[in-house]
Amino acid sequence: xxxxxxxxxxxxxxxxxxxxxxxxxxxxxxxxxxxxxxxxxxxxxxxxxxxxxxxxxxxxxxxxxxxxxxxxxxxxxxxxxxxxxxxxxxxxxxxxxxxxxxxxxxxxxxxxxxxxxxxxxxxxxxxxxxxxxxxxxxxxxxxx
Amino acid sequence: xxxxxxxxxxxxxxxxxxxxxxxxxxxxxxxxxxxxxxxxxxxxxxxxxxxxxxxxxxxxxxxxxxxxxxxxxxxxxxxxxxxxxxxxxxxxxxxxxxxxxxxxxxxxxxxxxxxxxxxxxxxxxxxxxxxxxxxxxxxxxxxxxxxxxxxxxxxxxxxxxxxxxxxxxxxxxxxxxxxxxxxxxxxxxxxxxxxxxxxxxxxxxxxxxxxxxxxxxxxxxxxxxxxxxxxxxxxxxxxxxxxxxxxxxxxxxxxxxxxxxxxxxxxxxxxxxxxxxxxxxxxxxxxxxxxxxxxxxxxxxxxxxxxxxxxxxxxxxxxxxxxxxxxxxxxxxxxxx
Numbered sequence: 212x213x214x215x216x217x218x219x220x221x222x223x224x225x226x227x228x229x230x231x232x233x234x235x236x237x238x239x240x241x242x243x244x245x246x247x248x249x250x251x252x253x254x255x256x257x258x259x260x261x262x263x264x265x266x267x268x269x270x271x272x273x274x275x276x277x278x279x280x281x282x283x284x285x286x287x288x289x290x291x292x293x294x295x296x297x298x299x300x301x302x303x304x305x306x307x308x309x310x311x312x313x314x315x316x317x318x319x320x321x322x323x324x325x326x327x328x329x330x331x332x333x334x335x336x337x338x339x340x341x342x343x344x345x346x347x348x349x350x351x352x353x354x355x
Numbered sequence: 356x357x358x359x360x361x362x363x364x365x366x367x368x369x370x371x372x373x374x375x376x377x378x379x380x381x382x383x384x385x386x387x388x389x390x391x392x393x394x395x396x397x398x399x400x401x402x403x404x405x406x407x408x409x410x411x412x413x414x415x416x417x418x419x420x421x422x423x424x425x426x427x428x429x430x431x432x433x434x435x436x437x438x439x440x441x442x443x444x445x446x447x448x449x450x451x452x453x454x455x456x457x458x459x460x461x462x463x464x465x466x467x468x469x470x471x472x473x474x475x476x477x478x479x480x481x482x483x484x485x486x487x488x489x490x491x492x493x494x495x496x497x498x499x500x501x502x503x504x505x506x507x508x509x510x511x512x513x514x515x516x517x518x519x520x521x522x523x524x525x526x527x528x529x530x531x532x533x534x535x536x537x538x539x540x541x542x543x544x545x546x547x548x549x550x551x552x553x554x555x556x557x558x559x560x561x562x563x564x565x566x567x568x569x570x571x572x573x574x575x576x577x578x579x580x581x582x583x584x585x586x587x588x589x590x591x592x593x594x595x596x597x598x599x600x601x602x603x604x605x606x607x608x609x610x611x612x613x614x615x616x617x618x619x620x621x622x623x624x625x626x627x628x629x630x631x632x633x634x635x636x637x638x639x640x641x642x643x644x645x646x647x648x649x650x651x652x653x654x655x656x657x658x659x660x661x662x663x664x665x666x667x668x669x670x671x672x673x674x675x676x677x678x679x680x681x682x683x684x685x686x687x688x689x690x691x692x
Contacts, residue, residue, distance in 0.1 A: 240519040240534060242460040244681035250457055263675030265536065286678070288471025291568070291668040292550045295473060314463050317685030322677075324463070 245314035245324050253283055253311040253323065262290050262300040269303060269325060271311070285311050285325040400602045400632040405560045407578065408602045410630055413667065414638055414660035416545070417475030417552040419446045422656065424484035424492030431483055432492065439478045446476055464519075473550035479659040487641075488655040494618060501619050501649040515616045517543060524686035527679060532615060535679065536672030538591040539570060540615040541608055541626055542642045547658070554660065555667050556638075563597060563604060568667045576606055583609050589622065591615060604630040620649040636662040
């Protein structure tokens with residue numbers, strides 16, 4: 212049932228502390244919220260961005276081949292960090308086409324986490340913003 | 356005495372009449388705690404116009420320095436330049452966003468690419484661990500009593516752990532107080548995490564306030580010492596009393612609740628923090644954890660808080676905590692399978 216080992220309990224008391232060479236984990240349990248068995252790639256146009264804490268939510272409209280539209284919500288990072296990266300609520304105006312690579316919500320709703328977000332021209336969203344020191348991941352044109 | 360507490364938080368005012376009954380054992384316990392004194396230094400920290408050491412400013416404590424000394428550095432308290440460069444290279448490698456295998460829980464747990472995180476890329480000390488006492492740089496073992504408690508932890512009515520490690524998702528109380536946007540407790544709230552590692556210190560005569568970006572909120576610490584509130588008053592952030600020792604602000608906090616765990620310690624924790632400006636841009640933050648019901652001996656960590664030009668932003672964590680809904684509803688779907 213809910214019996215947890217000593218190690219788990221102690222680890223739980225300290226998680227969210229230091230993330231050195233250990234696996235990284237979010238403030239929220241993404242593995243409980245999103246389904247590892249449902250990786251998903253979505254292409255759509257931004258309709259609005261909820262600039263809220265703890266995490267931003269990007270709303271997009273996805274059109275299927277038969278022309279049917281579906282609304283999706285994409286979970287992003289905290290606005291606080293994005294502001295420090297030079298990104299604000301105007302950085303993704305309505306109509307911006309994006310590609311989302313993430314995992315669908317376990318509850319079956321049209322929600323996913325925005326593990327990677329890419330502009331259709333191949334530019335990774337936000338990566339390469341001036342002076343951010345943001346990492347590259349090989350997805351952008353010209354990256355290794 | 357009444358006047359001293361008049362400016363303090365409402366809850367404390369309510370119980371100030373009980374101060375005479377405050378237990379003395381907490382202070383006695385902390386006196387045995389190890390206190391690593393900073394090396395003598397030429398730089399003299401400035402003072403406020405009213406004559407107290409001036410700690411004010413905005414600081415960040417993000418760091419990649421390991422909290423506990425990794426096995427690979429056993430017996431080695433300080434790292435060479437090459438070794439710190441190697442640590443930073445490893446983190447940079449992580450930041451290069453090599454995905455864990457797609458379709459694994461570990462990949463989902465990483466949530467986003469590194470762009471969304473702000474956990475630091477540099478060591479902030481040449482020490483091999485933030486823990487400075489005991490000498491092995493490791494958290495001391497749990498007492499047998501604490502080990503027994505840990506085995507019974509699952510019987511607790513609420514989940515008392517931290518991070519994003521819930522013990523299930525029957526209801527919100529199975530999730531951590533951090534995940535629920537309530538608190539990280541102490542010293543959790545003073546410890547670096549994945550982002551929002553910023554703190555603003557402001558002072559007025561007799562008080563130091565520490566605004567904490569992650570989860571928001573501020574600590575209001577009287578610097579005139581005084582006894583702790585009565586032991587029956589318990590708070591997530593405990594009851595903090597400060598005093599100056601030279602240029603160092605020393606804060607002792609007791610009266611924690613039994614609803615949070617810090618590495619297994621809860622209501623019997625006595626936390627002693629020491630804030631010292633060691634150069635114009637560095638506030639050395641030391642904390643000593645003392646809880647004889649949990650650890651076989653007290654232990655101390657030292658975390659550099661580096662001055663930054665950042666502004667603090669509000670982190671109204673609960674307002675859009677859709678994640679909680681997603682976790683609970685996701686669990687219902689899993690159950691139905």
